[in-house]
Amino acid sequence: MNFGVWRHSFFVNFAYSGGASAFLSAFFLCATFSCSASAQESADDLSQKLANPIASLISVPIQNNFDFGAGADGDGFAYTVNIQPVIPFELNEDWSLITRTIVPIGYRDYLPGGDIAGLGDINASFFLSPKDSGPGGLIWGAGPVVLLPTATDDFPGSGKLGLGPTAVGLVQQGPWTVGALANHIWSVAGPKDRPDVSVSLLQPFVSYNFGGGTSASLSFDTNYDWNDEQWTVPINFGVSQVFTVGSQAMSFQVGGRYYADAPTGGAEWGLRTTVTFLFPK
DSSP states (O other): OOHHHHHHHHHHHHHHSHHHHHHHHHHHHHHHTOOOHHHHHHHHHHHHHHTSTTOSOEEEEEEEEEEEEESTTSOEEEEEEEEOOEEEEEOSSSEEEEEEEEEEEEEESOOTTOOEEEEOOEEEEEEEEESSOOGGGEEEEEEEEEEEOOOSSTTTOOOSEEEEEEEEEEEEETTEEEEEEEEEEEEEESOTTSOOOEEEEEEEEEEEEEETTEEEEEEEOEEEETTTTEEEEEEEEEEEEEEEETTEEEEEEEEEEEEEEOOTTOOSEEEEEEEEEEEOO
16 A cells, blocks of 8 residues: 555544544543542542643643644645643752653645655743742743754754743632743754744633533634744634543543634644643652
């Protein structure tokens, strides 16, 4: 079988059948077999921590993104899985260091040169955060963000080493979490024949915890490319459920997104499922 055809078949079949249905099955099984009150309280606590990007919780989200309407004819498909481990380190009694790494692996079927699949550039953020909240219950963290030129193809990668600042701030009041994450990356090294990188991210987010480990979230993953003067603004909505499989705490999220703005040939809308492995202390 032609490898390009096999890749297309694999990702499309995953999007429309096995992958999505397996995740949905896990979600509804978890909702059906909810446990005791103490387990629900634990699920609520984990759900609240998941809403905080710099919580003291080791987590490994595996985020599946299915985007549609891309390409010159508006019928292209893109799939990206982001493996996003979050690991907090206790520095002393007052401060923690939280690392957030994004490892993207993607597939595109609408490019002029043919289908591509492979690893993208890895993004690693480091947040120095006080353990005690500030005035008004403000939780915050700040530090550097690093872009590593790990992409296996020119299209999903910049070919440049990038550095910049990142920060996050949020408030959790009752069932509500409201906050924003931001960063900016400039290229500092790499091939001269590749364009420089100057990209900003502003990600406001809000979530509501319904109880029993169930929550809903809304976020705007706003990117601005200063070199191309181009916005990319996906609006994401999702519903999540915390559950356990044996002794392993997990979360499953399902949702959709609409691109309020995107480069020419970019996707118009998409679906997202996320399975998160949780490792509470």
